[in-house]
Amino acid sequence: MILVFGQSGQVATELQRLQPDALFLGRAQADLSDPDACAAAIRAHAPRVVINAAAYTAVDRAEEEDALATTINGDAPAAMARACAALGIPLVHISTDYVFDGSGEVPFAPDHPTEPLGAYGRSKLKGEQGVRAAGGTYAILRTSWVFSAHGNNFVKTMLRLGAERDSLTVVADQIGGPTPARAIGQACLTIAQHLQTAPEASGTYHLSGAPDTSWAGFARAIMAEAGLHCEIADIPTLAYPTPARRPLNSRMDCSSLSVFGLDRPSWREGLEDVLRDLKGNS
Numbered sequence: 001m002i003l004v005f006g007q008s009g010q011v012a013t014e015l016q017r018l019q020p021d022a023l024f025l026g027r028a029q030a031d032l033s034d035p036d037a038c039a040a041a042i043r044a045h046a047p048r049v050v051i052n053a054a055a056y057t058a059v060d061r062a063e064e065e066d067a068l069a070t071t072i073n074g075d076a077p078a079a080m081a082r083a084c085a086a087l088g089i090p091l092v093h094i095s096t097d098y099v100f101d102g103s104g105e106v107p108f109a110p111d112h113p114t115e116p117l118g119a120y121g122r123s124k125l126k127g128e129q130g131v132r133a134a135g136g137t138y139a140i141l142r143t144s145w146v147f148s149a150h151g152n153n154f155v156k157t158m159l160r161l162g163a164e165r166d167s168l169t170v171v172a173d174q175i176g177g178p179t180p181a182r183a184i185g186q187a188c189l190t191i192a193q194h195l196q197t198a199p200e201a202s203g204t205y206h207l208s209g210a211p212d213t214s215w216a217g218f219a220r221a222i223m224a225e226a227g228l229h230c231e232i233a234d235i236p237t238l239a240y241p242t243p244a245r246r247p248l249n250s251r252m253d254c255s256s257l258s259v260f261g262l263d264r265p266s267w268r269e270g271l272e273d274v275l276r277d278l279k280g281n282s
């Protein structure tokens with residue numbers, strides 16, 4: 001049995017579509033603000049593999065809730081990893097481009113030094129360190145700019161604003177890869193399968209949608225694909241002040257994913273799928 005932490009999130013929802021017979025623990029079954037309870041849940045269910053798709057993802061709010069974000073994103077994954085190591089089962093854990101400082105224009109390799117700019121990135125980095133330190137079989141899968149038909153994400157924000165407004169200003173100097181949640185779910189399952197027979201593949205991997213673009217470029221593609229007539233004007237990050245600093249360079253080198261036979265997904269195809277999903281539901 002596959003045990004998944006997360007139920008209502010973007011990646012967890014896609015995992016439920018892909019693998020309905022997995023066991024999904026929502027907040028009511030396992031609250032990540034109680035790391036010991038997460039470890040106990042793993043011991044109680046004795047799965048063959050664990051995927052952690054739950055996290056504190058409110059980037060700006062994390063600046064004010066640093067301690068809670070650190071428990072959920074840092075301490076809970078560490079406790080999960082120790083429980084998995086003790087049982088000899090693999091853990092697939094999802095992390096983020098926000099562990100990097102965003103300098104330069106070269107895609108970050110998985111072993112590039114980390115230096116988060118904000119509380120969310122620091123909390124996720126602590127989780128990565130805890131997972132590695134547990135000494136078990138694991139994959140840390142860093143992804144970026146996740147979107148889907150469910151939950152809160154940039155695509156849904158743009159569709160809402162695009163229907164209300166004739167024009168929007170969007171930052172054009174943050175560059176990265178928008179990633180369909182479904183592709184992340186698929187990758188988690190492939191990696192989980194692989195680690196059960198090849199624990200030597202343990203390590204840190206990158207998965208982001210291709211090609212790299214800016215948030216403004218992504219916004220224009222969303223408007224065009226949805227048939228919304230909303231002009232997108234490029235602005236610099238400086239003109240869009242937020243509580244948390246965000247990396248300018250979120251490009252990630254995903255080449256080592258080939259170990260699992262995986263490649264960067266197309267965000268355009270993912271966007272078409274999501275718009276189709278949303279239409280079907282309305």
Ligand SMILES: NC(=O)C1=CN([C@@H]2O[C@H](COP(=O)(O)OP(=O)(O)OC[C@H]3O[C@@H](n4cnc5c(N)ncnc54)[C@H](OP(=O)(O)O)[C@@H]3O)[C@@H](O)[C@H]2O)C=CC1
Nearest residue numbers: 008009010011027031032033054055057096143144145146
């Ligand atoms: N969203 C993004 O753009 C990116 C996300 N990531 C990472 O990808 C992973 C999946 O993210 P995504 O699917 O977008 O997340 P979402 O923001 O869509 O969902 C987060 C999930 O975590 C759950 N959760 C939050 N706090 C707790 C808690 N205390 N106890 C139990 N569950 C909790 C939420 O449950 P509830 O609904 O009950 O609040 C929700 O199901 C995370 O590790 C995230 O850090 C990486 C890069 C980009």
Ligand SMILES: Cc1cn([C@H]2C[C@H](O)[C@@H](COP(=O)(O)OP(=O)(O)O[C@H]3O[C@@H](C)C(=O)[C@@H](O)[C@H]3O)O2)c(=O)[nH]c1=O
Nearest residue numbers: 057059096097098144145146154157169170171215240
């Ligand atoms: C709504 C809006 C946003 N923006 C900017 C703000 C920000 O720089 C960018 C994206 O906005 P978001 O609020 O979606 O960004 P954010 O919540 O920071 O997204 C991040 O979430 C976490 C969980 C991650 O791990 C990251 O990979 C990344 O996806 O767009 C505009 O410029 N104009 C707008 O009208």
Ligand SMILES: [Mg+2]
Nearest residue numbers: 057058059153
């Ligand atoms: Mg957000």
